Amino acid sequence: MSEEFDVIVIGAGPAGENVIARAARGGLTAAIVEESLVGGECSYFACIPSKALLRPVELAGEAARAPGLSPGPIDAAAVLARRDEVVSHLDDTRAAGALKTVPATLYRGRGRIAGPKQVEVALTDGGTALIRARHAVVLATGSTPIVPPIPGLAEAEPWTSHEVTAVRTVPRRFAVLGGGAVACEMAQALHGLGATETTMILRGGSPLRRMEPFAGRLVADAFTASGIGMRTNTQVTKVERPVRNGEVTIHLTDGPPVVADELLVATGRVAATADLGVEAAGLVPGEPVEVDDSMRATGVEGGWLYAVSDVSGRNLLTHMGKYQARLCGDVLVARAKGQPEDLPGMRDTATRYGAPQVVFTDPQIGTVGLTEEEARSAGYHVRAVEYDLGAVSGAYLREPGYQGRAKAVVDEARQVLLGVTFAGPGVAELVHSATIAVTAEVPLERLWHAVPSFPTVSEVWLRLLETYGL
Known part of the structure; x- marks a missing residue:
């Protein structure tokens, strides 16, 4: 006979853990x-x-820009050891x-x-178990990296986010396919840790196009400026790696090929539903599970079926998955x-406002809500204002030439x-104030009375509102 529980969750990452905790x-x-x-992928x-x-890498960059400081080279071995510590040496005990x-x-x-x-659970130590839910089954299996169907790419055994964050030896020549957050963060991380030839391969003219x-x-x-190469407005036509763990050659639609010791593919992710038996619920394997605002x-x-985090396709960010x-x-x-x-509090309303996100590069990018282009496309009557963060006293004091x-x-x-949107060194901590303003729909005339401390980078709020005309 099967064991019975009120709720069964498939996937013990941050989202799954939060479902069962509540x-x-x-x-x-x-x-x-x-x-x-x-604990999951995250x-x-x-x-x-x-x-x-x-x-x-971020601290070394800030120190290098600060008068009176002269950082030495980064000890990559020490950084990797610290990485091992924060991931508990891949031990989930x-x-x-x-x-x-x-x-x-x-x-x-x-x-x-x-x-x-x-x-049905195919148990790791052998055998199977059949368990039954009295009320609900929740899918919290996350997402998996996409490896595009480019000739030779899969056979070249490229890195994904899984392998690059678990790197044991920093490659001398490092190529990155993609221009999103993972691509940017890992290109800068490994370049800062010792990769001497780092090349990003972008379909468009710049990274972070969304x-x-x-x-x-x-x-x-x-x-x-740091020496990371950018091959823009190009596409990969073929990848060759004749010898396993040997050098990889990436052929492009224009210009010479890129030759590297390792290639990271960071071109997106897909909901992990391919082998979950979702067809038994009338759903399509490999596709996100469409949910309502209660995540059903x-x-x-x-x-009886629910889905949270990446598997729902609503938003591929850990904090949003935990919220859901x-x-x-x-x-x-x-x-x-x-x-x-x-x-x-029992409905996902944050998604429609636009999830907050930070790209932890140097400079950092922090954003919440809609871009100007997205807002106009959605039919809003929009006015956008911008301000130079370097002209804010708090930013200028952080470093000259901010x-x-x-x-x-x-x-x-x-x-x-x-x-x-904020872009600049250390702007990650500005994002939550913006998230509150956007999701709470704080009127500008009220926001004007939220006085920023001086001298902090947060003073940019005052400058943005003054630029708007308040």
Whole structure:
């Protein structure tokens, strides 16, 4: 006979952990299934290790620009050792142990939907287990990197975010295919840690094309100044790697090929639903699971299936997945107990405002909400204002010649912010204030009375509003 729980979660990353924590807090019994490390991709092969690799590079850059300081070379071995420490040496004993205090039952193995409210687990140590949910099954399996169907690319065994954040030896020649956050962060991290020939390969003219144009330009200028090569407006036609672990040759539509010791492919991710048995729920394997604002899968008879984080396709950011997971867990408790389940905190409203995001390069990029182009395309009557961050006293004091920019996109009809972007050293800590202003739809006339401290970079808020005309 199968074991039975109120809620079963497939995927023990940050989102899955938050679902069961909220469900258990509400008195529901929970099981969680994980075939890899408890804690998920973010904890071991994405957000956490990448920031550990980037932090020394950022500090060295800031120190080099500060009068009176002269940083020496970065000790790559020490940085990699610190990276190993923050990912617990890829040992999830502590994370798995924490599940017992939730409490939740951990099944180690590959989970698949076997029917309505049923999950079959191919156990890591052999055999199978069939478990059943009284109320809901939640998918929290995240996403997997996309490797484009370019001749020779898969055979060349390129790195993805998984391999690059777990790097043991920094390659001398490093090529990066892509221009998004992962591509930019890892290009700068490995270049700062000792790669002497780093080349980014971009389909467009600059990185970070989904953000405000000045963000990509500032990052590209900083990369070029540091010696990172940029092959722009080009595409890969073929990849060759005759000898395993040997050099890789990347042929492009124009110009000479790029020759490297390792190639990182960072061209996007896809929802990890290919082998979850979602067809048993009437869904399409390999596609995101469409959900409503309570994170319940749409079109599934009986309403027993939910999906949070990357697998829902709503937003591929860890903090958004955790947000969705918290509200999902609360919804599950309310629905199981027949309590009100339509409270404001039980619906995903943050997605429609635009999720906050930080690109942890030097300079950093922080953004929330819509870009000017996105806002106009959505039909808003928009006015956008920009300000030179280097002209703010707090920024000037950080370092001479501070290079940065800020932009606010205003809905003229309602006099509220639709989006804000900051670009410059250390701007990550400005993003949450912007997130509050955007998601709370704070009227500009009220925002004017939120006085920034002097002399801080936050004074840019005053300058943006003055530029607007307040």
